[in-house]
Amino acid sequence: MKPSAPVLAVTSGEPAGIGPELCLQLALGEPLPGRVVVVGDPALLAQRAALLGLAVDLVELRPGEPVPQARPGVLPVWPVALREPSRPGKLAVANAGYVLETLDVAIAACLDGRAGAMVTAPLHKGVILDAGHAGFRGHTEYLRDACGVDEVVMMLATDSALHAAGPAWQGSTALRVALATTHLPLREVADAISEAGLERILRILQADLRRWFGIARPRIAVCGLNPHAGEGGHLGREELEVIEPCLTRLRGEGFELDGPLPADTLFTPRHLTGVDAVLAMYHDQGLPVLKYAGFGQAANITLGLPIVRTSVDHGTALDLAGQGLADAGSLRVAVALAADMAGRGSATP
Ligand SMILES: NC(=O)C1=CN([C@@H]2O[C@H](COP(=O)(O)OP(=O)(O)OC[C@H]3O[C@@H](n4cnc5c(N)ncnc54)[C@H](O)[C@@H]3O)[C@@H](O)[C@H]2O)C=CC1
Numbered sequence: 001m002k003p004s005a006p007v008l009a010v011t012s013g014e015p016a017g018i019g020p021e022l023c024l025q026l027a028l029g030e031p032l033p034g035r036v037v038v039v040g041d042p043a044l045l046a047q048r049a050a051l052l053g054l055a056v057d058l059v060e061l062r063p064g065e066p067v068p069q070a071r072p073g074v075l076p077v078w079p080v081a082l083r084e085p086s087r088p089g090k091l092a093v094a095n096a097g098y099v100l101e102t103l104d105v106a107i108a109a110c111l112d113g114r115a116g117a118m119v120t121a122p123l124h125k126g127v128i129l130d131a132g133h134a135g136f137r138g139h140t141e142y143l144r145d146a147c148g149v150d151e152v153v154m155m156l157a158t159d160s161a162l163h164a165a166g167p168a169w170q171g172s173t174a175l176r177v178a179l180a181t182t183h184l185p186l187r188e189v190a191d192a193i194s195e196a197g198l199e200r201i202l203r204i205l206q207a208d209l210r211r212w213f214g215i216a217r218p219r220i221a222v223c224g225l226n227p228h229a230g231e232g233g234h235l236g237r238e239e240l241e242v243i244e245p246c247l248t249r250l251r252g253e254g255f256e257l258d259g260p261l262p263a264d265t266l267f268t269p270r271h272l273t274g275v276d277a278v279l280a281m282y283h284d285q286g287l288p289v290l291k292y293a294g295f296g297q298a299a300n301i302t303l304g305l306p307i308v309r310t311s312v313d314h315g316t317a318l319d320l321a322g323q324g325l326a327d328a329g330s331l332r333v334a335v336a337l338a339a340d341m342a343g344r345g346s347a348t349p
Pocket residue numbers: 018120121122123124125126139311312313314315316317318319320325326327328
């Protein structure tokens with residue numbers, strides 16, 4: 001690894017979930033692509049390592065101390081203290097502030113240049129809301145606000161699509177799915193989709209497919225919102241009144257856009273061939289397909305930020321925490337992608 005390998009700040013996520021043990025697993029598998037530092041409580045990590053019999057040497061770094069090159073079995077840590085002891089599988093509202101502090105530490109390091117990218121292990125949105133952080137929706141929205149940008153785009157990509165422009169869809173599980181809306185109740189989705197909002201999202205998606213994935217002229221397939229993309233207005237009018245006018249305007253600027261297409265058949269080889277990313281209208285329209293294609297081998301990327309942020313494709317898996325059953329595949333994909341993106345330079349165009 002080059003001495004200048006980027007620092008990747010990996011937040012360890014909800015302490016009662018699988019995040020802490022996935023971070024430990026990073027130190028034990030294949031060599032890491034960057035200089036990884038985990039943001040979390042060293043005592044929590046040591047307890048989880050002891051519980052699972054993982055031989056990981058935790059190296060607590062002082063402020064200003066450089067992050068060392070990765071070495072097998074060694075995990076540098078930027079310490080953040082738990083608010084109260086944590087047990088696997090048992091959520092505690094007192095630790096919500098701890099989870100948010102790990103994010104703040106990583107975001108600050110990315111913004112001031114001490115880190116080239118941040119990678120997030122999963123947090124539990126519900127316990128953060130239960131703790132009184134009203135309005136918290138997820139990392140994506142928290143990062144948008146912390147970085148002072150108006151719009152970001154959540155995109156998940158399966159591993160085989162991460163580095164290759166123009167993935168071969170036919171017979172392949174390579175897929176990139178971006179979302180027009182993120183964490184909101186289904187009954188609010190239709191009202192949340194506006195022509196101006198869709199336009200902002202498509203501009204970010206096109207720009208970041210170019211910047212991070214090296215695709216000169218991205219082709220994006222856009223889902224309709226309603227069954228059969230509205231059936232000519234008989235099953236909903238959002239396609240005619242919101243989505244289509246936006247796509248028509250952007251096509252006039254040279255955007256390569258298919259759709260709006262019925263979402264049930266868009267995700268088939270005929271429609272996906274030659275497509276670089278799909279824009280789904282809401283979380284559970286696009287992500288089940290992505291997860292069917294590559295759960296555990298995909299990463300989540302927040303597009304539109306002034307910093308690089310990738311994440312796992314899964315949640316806190318409280319049912320598995322502390323048992324040694326959690327698969328670190330997605331965290332490894334997220335770390336590899338973050339290193340690749342950080343190596344491409346500044347996120348700011
Ligand atoms: N990036 C993040 O911070 C994310 C956080 N979440 C949060 O996670 C919490 C739980 O969400 P769920 O919908 O239950 O999804 P989940 O992904 O935690 O669990 C779904 C199923 O997948 C399994 N699973 C998840 N990760 C796994 C891994 N690494 N290895 C093996 N099996 C794994 C679980 O055991 C469970 O059976 C929620 O609070 C949600 O908001 C969900 C997705 C992303």
